[in-house]
Structure formats: structure tokens, C-alpha cells
Amino acid sequence: MKRDKSIAWHRIDTASLHLKEWKVAVVGGTGGLGRAISRVLASRGASVTVVGQTFRDSGVPGIEFIQADLSLMREAERVAKALPAEKLDLVVFTTGIFAAPKRQETAEGIERDMAVSYLSRLVILREIAPRLGKDRPAALMKPRVFIMGFPGTGQAGTLDDLNAEKSYVAMPVHMNTVAGNEMLVLDAAKRYSSATFFGLNPGLIKTNIRDNFFGKDTLKSRIMETIIGLMTPSPETYAERLAPLLVSPDLEAYSGAMFNQTGFAVLPTPRLTDSSYVSAFLAASEALVARANVRVS
Ligand SMILES: NC(=O)c1ccc[n+]([C@@H]2O[C@H](COP(=O)([O-])OP(=O)(O)OC[C@H]3O[C@@H](n4cnc5c(N)ncnc54)[C@H](OP(=O)(O)O)[C@@H]3O)[C@@H](O)[C@H]2O)c1
Structure with a gap:
């Protein structure tokens, strides 16, 4: 990753954030990094709606829950419509899994990692983006979206077999989700001027994200996650560090920017600055979503 030194923001202490007026949705806020971010923002006064499968923060002031299985595009569409987008100041997407060693397919016929980690975000983003923040009369900043x-x-992906039907290898499939998510940021920054869009690259952090790849609670998984845990920040430390970035007024002019684990701006993947390639990849993604009878506009 190369730093983008043209983008800077003023860092402040998370403890000095006053977020009482902030309305936030964290899609994937029930676990891992999304959960840590939700808890930090709520602890500073924000009202946070988390979307996921299993709610782990009932009783935590400021956190509400929408349950959904986002491997299904119909569910993503339902959640998008249920979110109070007009009132939201901030949306963070952290939903994700890792591609399994053997191809897994959802009931809608879509490869599971692509569905959960990328296409559900495409469906939700396109539905909420035009509505975002429209009903916030006193807002000082545009509504903003962070895509982790x-x-x-x-990673630029390969768009000829997005559903991994011709061949399946876990890592390239996951890299298609990585590329797709970066493209969502770059494309949305051009597509919608009424909101701002940013990418987040957390680097390696110990969470459940690799369960699907290494096998949940296997020895391999425990060894790998212990090593990662020893060498990297905890989700809580990452969230504490990132919270001021998420609400910083300094980002207003930088829609499309990406940020690394410590909150420094990084340059996008060079291939993804080619907007005709991005358009083709997104069109192929929309066609895959359409198999579930969900239309992305
Ligand atoms: N941790 C890392 O080292 C790392 C590195 C690079 C990038 N990232 C990225 O960071 C983001 C967050 O990952 P993480 O490490 O926090 O992973 P995580 O601990 O596994 O959390 C993933 C989140 O996604 C939700 N989720 C998974 N399957 C779902 C489904 N079918 N329906 C609804 N929600 C579902 C989980 O909710 P439930 O638990 O409720 O199912 C959880 O809230 C991902 O985009 C990941 O690619 C992480």
C-alpha cells in the first residue's frame, strides 16, 4: 500500500468525541471490527443500528439491532429498505466472511463469499445512497459511508467468472470481493455527490473473519489467530483509533479516499482508476445479483 500524502486529517482523542447527534448504521456491526466500532461510537453518545445475524450487545445503551442473513440478496434488499437512511449521518459496512476451501453456494445460487462480503453491500449501498441524510435539517457535513x-x-479482480462456476480457488474468489469493495468506493464517490464515500483497510486483526477458511475452532485456526493476535492491534484498539477519522470534518473534500490501519490515507489500486474496467465489473456484479431477482439501480 502506498500512502497518499495529499490527504490529511486532524487527529483528536476518542475520549473528546461528542456524538449525541450522530445516527449511525453499521452493517456487520454484530461481530469483529464492526462491533468494536459500534461500541466505541455508542459509548461517545451516538445512536447505532447494527445489522448482522447474532446480536451480542443487547442492553448496551445506544445500540439497536436488525437481524438479517446477508448471504441472501433478498435479505440485503429488505434491510436496505428498513434502514432509516434519510436520518443517517454515517454508514459503515463491515460484513464479511472468507471464501471456504470448497465452493459454497447460497439458496439464491450465488457463491457465498461474494454474496456476503461484496454483493450484499452493493445492493444495500445502491438502495440507500440516494436517500442518505436527506432528513437532517441541521447537518453540518454530508452523510458519509465507509466500506471496509x-x-x-x-487487487483488481477478474470479472469473467464472478460466481466462480468455471473454477473455484478460495483466495482469488476472496480477492474478487476485495476488488469489488474498493470499486464500490471509487464508483460511489463519482455517482453520488450528496454523500461522501471512503474505504477502510484494517490490515490484519484477530477476529472471526478467517473461520470459514481455516475452519472454526480448528487447531490451524487457533494457531493462526493467536499469532495474528500477538502481532496486531485488538479490534477495540483499532476502533478507538479509527473513531475520530469516521466523524472528522476534514474528510469532506476527499470522497473516494481509502485509509489504512492507522488512519493514514492510501492510494487506490492503480488498475481501479480505469473507470471503464470498474463499470464492466459492476455491470457483471449487478447481473449476478439479478439472478436472485433483485434489481440494483
Ligand atoms: N480482521 C482482519 O484481519 C481483516 C483483514 C482485512 C480485511 N478485513 C475486513 O474487515 C471487515 C470486517 O471483518 P472482521 O474481521 O470484523 O470479521 P468478523 O469478526 O468475522 O465479523 C464479520 C461480521 O459480518 C457479519 N456476517 C457474516 N456473515 C453474515 C451473514 N450471512 N449475514 C449477516 N451478517 C454476516 C458477522 O455477523 P454475525 O456474527 O452476526 O454473523 C459480523 O458482524 C471485512 O470486510 C473484512 O474483509 C478484516
Whole structure:
């Protein structure tokens, strides 16, 4: 990843954030990094709606829950319509899994990692983006969306077999989700001027994200996650560090920017600055979503 030194923001302490007026949705806020971010924002006064399968923060002031299985495009569409987008100041997408060693397919016929980690976000983003923040009379900033993935790492994906039907290898399939998420940021920054869009690259952090790849609670998984845990920040430390970035007024002019684990801006993947390639990849993604009878506009 290469730093983008043209983008800077003023860092402040998370403890000095006053977020009482902030209305936030964290899609994937029930676990891992999304959960840590939700808890930090709520602790500073924000009202946070988390979307996921299993709610782990009942009783935590400021956190509400929408349950959904986002491997299904119909569910993503339902959640998007249920979200109070007009009132939201901030949306963070952290939903994700890792491609399994053997191809898994959802009931809608879509490869599971693509469905959960990328296409559900495409469906939700396109439905809510035009409505975002329209009903916030006193807002000082545009509504903003952060899409977490692995942007800026040179992954451009391959668009000829997005559903991995011709061949299936876990890593390239996951890299298609990585590329797709970076493209969502770059494309949305051009498509919608009424909101701002940013990418987040958390780097390696110990969570459940690799369960599907290494096998949940296997020895391999425990060894790998212990090593990652020893060498990297905890989800809580990452969230504490990132919270001021998420609400910083300094980002207003930088829609399309990506940020690394420590909150420094990084340059996008060079291939993804080619908007005709991005359009083709997104068109293929929309066609895959259409198999579930969900239309992305
Ligand atoms: N951790 C890392 O080292 C790392 C590295 C690079 C990028 N990232 C990116 O960071 C983001 C967050 O990952 P993480 O590490 O926080 O992963 P995580 O701990 O596994 O959390 C993933 C979140 O996605 C939700 N989710 C998974 N399947 C779902 C489904 N079918 N329907 C609805 N929600 C579902 C989970 O909710 P439930 O638990 O309720 O199912 C959870 O809230 C992902 O985009 C990931 O690619 C992480």
C-alpha cells in the first residue's frame, strides 16, 4: 500500500468525541471490527443500528439491532429498505466472511463469499445512497459511508467468472470481493455527490473473519489467530483509533479516499482508476445479483 500524502486529517482523542447527534448504521456491526466500532461510537453518545445475524450487545445503551442473513440478496434488499437512511449521518459496512476451501453456494445460487462480503453491500449501498441524510435539517457535513475491505493492495479482480462456476480457488474468489469493495468506493464517490464515500483497510486483526477458511475452532485456526493476535492491534484498539477519522470534518473534500490501519490515507489500486474496467465489473456484479431477482439501480 502506498500512502497518499495529499490527504490529511486532524487527529483528536476518542475520549473528546461528542456524538449525541450522530445516527449511525453499521452493517456487520454484530461481530469483529464492526462491533468494536459500534461500541466505541455508542459509548461517545451516538445512536447505532447494527445489522448482522447474532446480536451480542443487547442492553448496551445506544445500540439497536436488525437481524438479517446477508448471504441472501433478498435479505440485503429488505434491510436496505428498513434502514432509516434519510436520518443517517454515517454508514459503515463491515460484513464479511472468507471464501471456504470448497465452493459454497447460497439458496439464491450465488457463491457465498461474494454474496456476503461484496454483493450484499452493493445492493444495500445502491438502495440507500440516494436517500442518505436527506432528513437532517441541521447537518453540518454530508452523510458519509465507509466500506471496509482491503483496498489499495493492488487487487483488481477478474470479472469473467464472478460466481466462480468455471473454477473455484478460495483466495482469488476472496480477492474478487476485495476488488469489488474498493470499486464500490471509487464508483460511489463519482455517482453520488450528496454523500461522501471512503474505504477502510484494517490490515490484519484477530477476529472471526478467517473461520470459514481455516475452519472454526480448528487447531490451524487457533494457531493462526493467536499469532495474528500477538502481532496486531485488538479490534477495540483499532476502533478507538479509527473513531475520530469516521466523524472528522476534514474528510469532506476527499470522497473516494481509502485509509489504512492507522488512519493514514492510501492510494487506490492503480488498475481501479480505469473507470471503464470498474463499470464492466459492476455491470457483471449487478447481473449476478439479478439472478436472485433483485434489481440494483
Ligand atoms: N480482521 C482482519 O484481519 C481483516 C483483514 C482485512 C480485511 N478485513 C475486513 O474487515 C471487515 C470486517 O471483518 P472482521 O474481521 O470484523 O470479521 P468478523 O469478526 O468475522 O465479523 C464479520 C461480521 O459480518 C457479519 N456476517 C457474516 N456473515 C453474515 C451473514 N450471512 N449475514 C449477516 N451478517 C454476516 C458477522 O455477523 P454475525 O456474527 O452476526 O454473523 C459480523 O458482524 C471485512 O470486510 C473484512 O474483509 C478484516
